[in-house]
Amino acid sequence: MSTNRTIVARETVTSDLKTIIQATIDILPLALATVPWGVLCGSLAINIGLSPLQAQLMSLLVFAGAVQLAALTIIGAVGSLSSMFSSTFVISSRHLLYSAVFREHVRQSSLGLRCSIAFFLTDEMFAVTCAYMEKHKIFSPIYALSSGVVFYLIWNISTFAGIIAGQHIPNIEHLGLEFAIAATFIAIVVPAIKNRSTLISVISSGLSAIVLSIFMKDYALITATFIGMLCGYLANDKESIDE
Amino acid sequence: MNNFWVALVGMTCITFSCRYFFFSKTVPFELGTKTKRLLSYTAPSVLTAMWVPIVFLGHQSADSDFITSPFLIAGLVTVVLSLKIKNTLVAVGLGMSIFGLLKVIF
Numbered sequence: 576m577s578t579n580r581t582i583v584a585r586e587t588v589t590s591d592l593k594t595i596i597q598a599t600i601d602i603l604p605l606a607l608a609t610v611p612w613g614v615l616c617g618s619l620a621i622n623i624g625l626s627p628l629q630a631q632l633m634s635l636l637v638f639a640g641a642v643q644l645a646a647l648t649i650i651g652a653v654g655s656l657s658s659m660f661s662s663t664f665v666i667s668s669r670h671l672l673y674s675a676v677f678r679e680h681v682r683q684s685s686l687g688l689r690c691s692i693a694f695f696l697t698d699e700m701f702a703v704t705c706a707y708m709e710k711h712k713i714f715s716p717i718y719a720l721s722s723g724v725v726f727y728l729i730w731n732i733s734t735f736a737g738i739i740a741g742q743h744i745p746n747i748e749h750l751g752l753e754f755a756i757a758a759t760f761i762a763i764v765v766p767a768i769k770n771r772s773t774l775i776s777v778i779s780s781g782l783s784a785i786v787l788s789i790f791m792k793d794y795a796l797i798t799a800t801f802i803g804m805l806c807g808y809l810a811n812d813k814e815s816i817d818e
Numbered sequence: 819m820n821n822f823w824v825a826l827v828g829m830t831c832i833t834f835s836c837r838y839f840f841f842s843k844t845v846p847f848e849l850g851t852k853t854k855r856l857l858s859y860t861a862p863s864v865l866t867a868m869w870v871p872i873v874f875l876g877h878q879s880a881d882s883d884f885i886t887s888p889f890l891i892a893g894l895v896t897v898v899l900s901l902k903i904k905n906t907l908v909a910v911g912l913g914m915s916i917f918g919l920l921k922v923i924f
Contacts, residue, residue, distance in 0.1 A: 637829045637833055656825060660828050664836070665864065672860070682843065689842075756869065757873050761900055767862055768862070784866065804859040
């Protein structure tokens with residue numbers, strides 16, 4: 576009896592370990608792609624006058640690249656707290672969608688597990704966990720958590736590297752790290768344009784971002800995002816009518 | 819920045835709440851299909867609203883002309899590259915090398 580139990584326990588441990596390894600392999604390329612971005616978050620924070628501790632805490636607590644970069648730009652331009660919070664909310668609002676998708680699988684779990692999965696819920700973790708769910712027809716909390724944790728570690732290590740670099744190399748953004756954000760976002764967005772409505776959403780958001788950042792820099796990001804979302808939504812309506 | 823700590827706590831709460839919201843047992847409603855569809859455009863829209871000004875207005879901070887701006891040229895090359903190459907890391911790496919090269923030339 577007790578040997579049986581040991582065998583069962585050992586099998587569970589090995590399968591858990593397999594899941595953790597699989598999660599690590601799946602998230603790693605995505606995590607590495609955000610390294611330049613993490614470095615940028617760290618060095619930019621130092622450049623605009625935050626202390627190393629403050630810079631690291633942003634990655635440790637907020638843990639959202641787009642939010643952090645937008646916030647740093649606003650702090651650098653001495654923008655208001657309200658513009659910072661509103662853009663944080665708009666940029667994060669896509670996570671509401673992710674949380675709604677995982678809801679049925681997570682809702683019955685303990686508070687601790689729900690909080691942990693929520694904390695580590697990023698675009699990349701959502702993407703690989705959905706792919707895993709598609710393949711194995713099951714939501715694995717271990718898979719979700721371990722891919723999230725791996726991503727968190729790499730994000731914070733790259734932020735730390737950026738903090739060190741930012742302290743020793745003044746004006747690090749002249750090395751083209753600012754362009755790294757643009758390149759990363761392009762590489763995420765362009766392959767994701769798979770239908771007409773997404774294309775319309777991207778074009779309208781881009782055009783309004785240019786015009787708005789000339790006239791009302793503080794709220795350009797959120798306004799352009801709203802315009803892009805609305806145009807995509809309306810274009811989709813037309814698509815379904817056309818069909 | 820004096821308000822830094824307020825900003826940090828505020829941002830932490832906002833990002834966590836968005837991620838946790840539908841895991842909460844006290845939220846009785848589900849997202850409607852229309853809201854889900856609207857939210858599905860958030861990621862492409864917000865990311866584009868961030869990269870487009872860097873690529874098209876980057877020449878202002880770099881004191882270069884619009885046409886010869888490394889931001890513009892390397893940005894457009896990266897768009898083409900990411901259409902051809904499905905590997906994000908390779909596309910970003912190539913785009914950044916081109917940007918670095920152009921900075922040396924101009």
